[in-house]
Amino acid sequence: MKVLLVDDEKKFAMMLSKRLVLRGIDVDYVYTGEEALVMAGNSRYDVAILDVKMPGIGGIELKRKLSGLAPGMKFIFLTGHGSETDFEIGSAEAAYYLAKPLQIEKLIEILHEVTA
Amino acid sequence: MNSAIEFQNNEDLVFFGKVNASISHELKNILAIISEAAGLLNDLTELASKGQDFKLEMMKTCSQDIIEEIQRGFGTIKQMNTFSHSVDDPLKRVNLIEVLGLMINLAGFLSFAGKVRFDPPEESAPIILTCPWRLQNLIYQSLVYAFESVGPDGEIQVSLHPQKNGSARITFSGLGTKSARTFPVDQTIQIAASINAEIGMTGDSHVLDILVPQLVESMR
Numbered sequence A: 001m002k003v004l005l006v007d008d009e010k011k012f013a014m015m016l017s018k019r020l021v022l023r024g025i026d027v028d029y030v031y032t033g034e035e036a037l038v039m040a041g042n043s044r045y046d047v048a049i050l051d052v053k054m055p056g057i058g059g060i061e062l063k064r065k066l067s068g069l070a071p072g073m074k075f076i077f078l079t080g081h082g083s084e085t086d087f088e089i090g091s092a093e094a095a096y097y098l099a100k101p102l103q104i105e106k107l108i109e110i111l112h113e114v115t116a
Numbered sequence B: 001m002n003s004a005i006e007f008q009n010n011e012d013l014v015f016f017g018k019v020n021a022s023i024s025h026e027l028k029n030i031l032a033i034i035s036e037a038a039g040l041l042n043d044l045t046e047l048a049s050k051g052q053d054f055k056l057e058m059m060k061t062c063s064q065d066i067i068e069e070i071q072r073g074f075g076t077i078k079q080m081n082t083f084s085h086s087v088d089d090p091l092k093r094v095n096l097i098e099v100l101g102l103m104i105n106l107a108g109f110l111s112f113a114g115k116v117r118f119d120p121p122e123e124s125a126p127i128i129l130t131c132p133w134r135l136q137n138l139i140y141q142s143l144v145y146a147f148e149s150v151g152p153d154g155e156i157q158v159s160l161h162p163q164k165n166g167s168a169r170i171t172f173s174g175l176g177t178k179s180a181r182t183f184p185v186d187q188t189i190q191i192a193a194s195i196n197a198e199i200g201m202t203g204d205s206h207v208l209d210i211l212v213p214q215l216v217e218s219m220r
Helices: A010-022 A033-042 A059-069 A084-093 A104-115 B003-049 B056-085 B096-107 B132-150 B186-194
Strands: A002-006 A026-030 A047-051 A074-079 A096-099 B092-095 B115-119 B127-130 B155-162 B168-173 B198-201 B207-212
Touching: A002 A010, A002 A033, A010 A026, A010 A104, A010 B003, A010 B056, A026 A033, A033 A047, A033 A059, A047 A059, A047 A104, A059 A074, A059 A084, A074 A084, A074 A104, A084 A096, A096 A104, B003 B056, B003 B096, B003 B132, B056 B096, B092 B096, B092 B132, B096 B115, B096 B132, B096 B155, B096 B168, B127 B132, B132 B155, B132 B168, B132 B186, B132 B207, B186 B198
Parallel strands: A002 A026, A002 A047, A047 A074, A074 A096, B115 B155
Antiparallel strands: B092 B127, B155 B168, B168 B207, B198 B207
16 A cells, blocks of 8 residues: 655644554655656555645645546545545545544544545 | 724634644644644554563654654743634734744644745844734735745735834735735724734735734724
């Protein structure tokens, strides 16, 4: 399984990716939607984990662009907001919508579920 | 009840909600980093206890990140506290440099926030008697528009110019053309009028001015 993690909170992205790697998941991480589009143009990813609120290209818009580049890619949204509206939009757009802080084992479970 | 006052009270609540939502987002991000750092520390100690290499440098980085994020959290909560207490007195003497600093920090939590250059005046800080809440709302709305106008990679400049009569001019310059809306709208102008302030774009639309009086005897 190859995962692309996109979050503008740099420390969060770096540490979450290390924890996923320790659990046997192949992860690339970037901090912006623009970088994610470049990465997705160069590599094939099974799942993208996207922060919803990011400067520039936000998670929802990024998901639509990545879907165009890689139609089979699955998506998990992350958010620090967690409002009802965010949840409705996020759930309609992606397989899963998770609020920060995360439970790593739950994330692993979801990653295996969406790629099964 | 006077409809103008009722409307402004609603605007006040909208402002309170928006700022609090952005603070809670910031705090969640901080907790998420602390959670991942603590989790990674736990992962590394688990691995070491099973005989794998003790990754000391990575553990030190995690500990340092936790300390830094806790400090960031304390700073955020202090700002939240100052903001919350700004409703305590409808009229209060405030230091404009402090009010601007607080609003710049709080607006900085927005996901689309750009960079802000703020050069406080070299002379003593302007102290004015005003409604802190409404003034903050006015400054926050101006910053939000300024960020929209330049995009997340842009930079704006905020300046404070004390006037000879004791009033002060707050200037937002370097504005761009990326915002899809016009500003200030009637509601913003009404909020300014409620504290006898004036808000408007200068001729070229790249500079936004707020003129704040030294004294507000009563609030509309």
